[in-house]
Amino acid sequence: MSLETSNITSEPPSTTINVNNEIFIDLNDTELTLGLPGESRKLEAKRKFPDVFVLKLGRNDQHDMTECSVVTKSSPSKEQIVGWPPVKCYRKNTTINDCKYVKVAVDGAPYLRKLDLQLYTCYQQLLCAFEHLFSSCFTIRNILNETKLMDPANGTVYVTTYEDKDGDWMLVGDVPWKMFVESCKRIRLMKNSETIDGSDLLKKF
């Protein structure tokens, strides 16, 4: 399992992270400061998404992981710290349902659909499901080992996001598949205005 995380120490972390040579992130806003109560803390910025997201799917079928796991700009306390708190993962599921239907909304589509996440075992299958569900809207394209959701008619790329148990909107693909299924409440495919030809595809934040 590999959730990327910055090295949290009492010193501020480095300002840029090179993740698989793909994404550069400015971590100034995630700088962790030690302070006693009463001292002012930085306002916690809500999570923002890059304009284009590349969902890079796992190296092999065994890892239900994306290769590109991103530490997004967010408040320090909401960052995904691997293995913290030290609670075994099976304890994190106190209620497990037999089926997990979530609403799927696509920007620009007139109505929503519903998917049973329990039917799938990995992100690749989920993307295929999207393709079938909204077959008129887009297809999955494989370009340079990257898999994206794209409308072939106009080159619009879609960002896959979901709302988790805490009410936050997250990027699909960061966490292991099972964790995603357990915490996902609904899914939204956000239209991205950039075309696939845009060269600053990955650098915007």
Added chain:
Amino acid sequence: MSKNSTSIAGSGPGSGTGDYFTPYPDEVLENVLENVLVFLKTRRDRNAVSLVCKSWYRAEAYTRSDLFIGNCYAVSPQRVLNRFKRIRSVSLKGKPRFADFSLVPADWGAHFTPWASAMASGYRALEKIYLKRMSVTDDDLAMIAHSFANLKELVLVCCDGFGTGGLSVIVSQCRNLRVLELNEDEVSDDEIDWISCFPSEGTSNLESLCFDCVECAINFDALERLVARSPLLKKLRLNRYVSIGQLYRLTLRAPQLTHLGTGSFGQFEGDNQELDSRASFAACKSVVCLSGFREIAPEYLPMIYPVCANLTSLNLSYANINAEQLKPVIRQCHKLQVFWALDSIGDEGLEAVADTCKDLRELRIFPLNPSENAEGLVSEVGLLAISIGCRKLESILYFCQRMTNAAVVAMSENCPNIIVFRLCIIGRYRPDRITGQPMDEGFGAIVKNCKKLTRLAISGLLTDQAFSYIGQYGKLVRTLSVAFNGDSDTGLKYILEGCVSLQKLEIRDSPFGDMGLQSGLHHFYNMRFVWLSSCRVTRQGCLDIATRLPKLVVEVFRRDEEEGGERDDFVETLYMYRSLDGPRADAPQFVKIL
């Protein structure tokens, strides 16, 4: 060995001593020793005996029946088989504990296979196998089933790599199996009805069957028949695929149970096991240990009232219940010694525990919502109440969002018998909630006042002062867990120089570097392992240690399996341990052994 033990004069036949006169021949001595040594069970005693002299070493090796290996890589299977010839029970531990929290890549190691094959030829009379954090394959299980005709007990804790297919081979082939316990394992669903693979004729000798971690449906009818023909069955722990109606039926079949894991403790849709509203577990007169409650329907809790008065252990740590739901249960549990629960019971629930459970020895409170932003459901209030009400407390694991030094100090004074103290303040770097001070004084009081303390886990905002206390007073501490604490290398130095009994040290995300690590050179050979991840240790620093201590295996790796093990300037994970047989041959590509 049949020697004439009455002959005590002169140098007897075959003594081979040569130059000097021995009143007791070696063989006689060894014979006497062996008769005495059978009474020595603990490995500490046996290790001491084996150091006296060669003769005692041999006698001890010949009579040891229980083998314990705390780190499967500390010694090779062959070396073990060469020394001990008559082993009946094997206990083997593999991965470091932080593997439980996804900090060790899946294919890191701890494979059982080499041990299985070595023991298959050397220990054919093996009766008990206990494995913790090992990778066990279905083939390994098949090898066990085929090699050890006398196997009576198989206990797998926190293991992975096998599935219900492997289980089916074990249960069908091991005709002498009495104990099969699967505890927190990851078991793959091979879609095999393994419960049906138990021999179906005659009574079974099964005494313990625990499969609460197996995440797939089981054939209930087969299970019921198995339980019905197992008169010796004392421990039964069901998984969450067993409904409360089915559970009830099983308890009627096995009223002699002492340990019961209740499975889901809820109704299933379309469940045709209708439950009489007056039904209860009154049939279970002998139950002393209750667990399960995986998908609890709280309205059924009254069913356990008849057994509460006898309970010594109650595990509700999967049950999202509040104080009001807990109180009627806990008020009857006067004999309770072990209690595990979720923090959903709140401080109020803990107060109820403190009021009734005067004999409590072990408490574990887990977080319902393990996130740093979650609302704190338990706090220093609950901890204080427990410390006042449960004076015999020996072991505590407590997850909370905030804490105060005062409550921790109070616990150190009220509960002097504490042996294990693990406090996890989920919010990293959080100081005392009321004073705003670091949590140094609280943990300092624990190490100072709890004179029997052997295991400690710290959290919250801590400076090097806390480590100074631990080094100064923690003379019996064997296991120490550190996470997101400390100011500088000095903290690590205090620990390594002060904690003379330290065996297991696991540290993550703390500002400890090469200099701190160096101060442990005199002690590393006495330890089982040292783990440092996301700290400030450099590759050169690790190389220095490896060079100075040749019998230490120094592993460096990254969690994401990138080769080299370094992230920026520092080593991401350092895991080092002593070994008699050098670096392991099965290290994957991403693990660098220096």
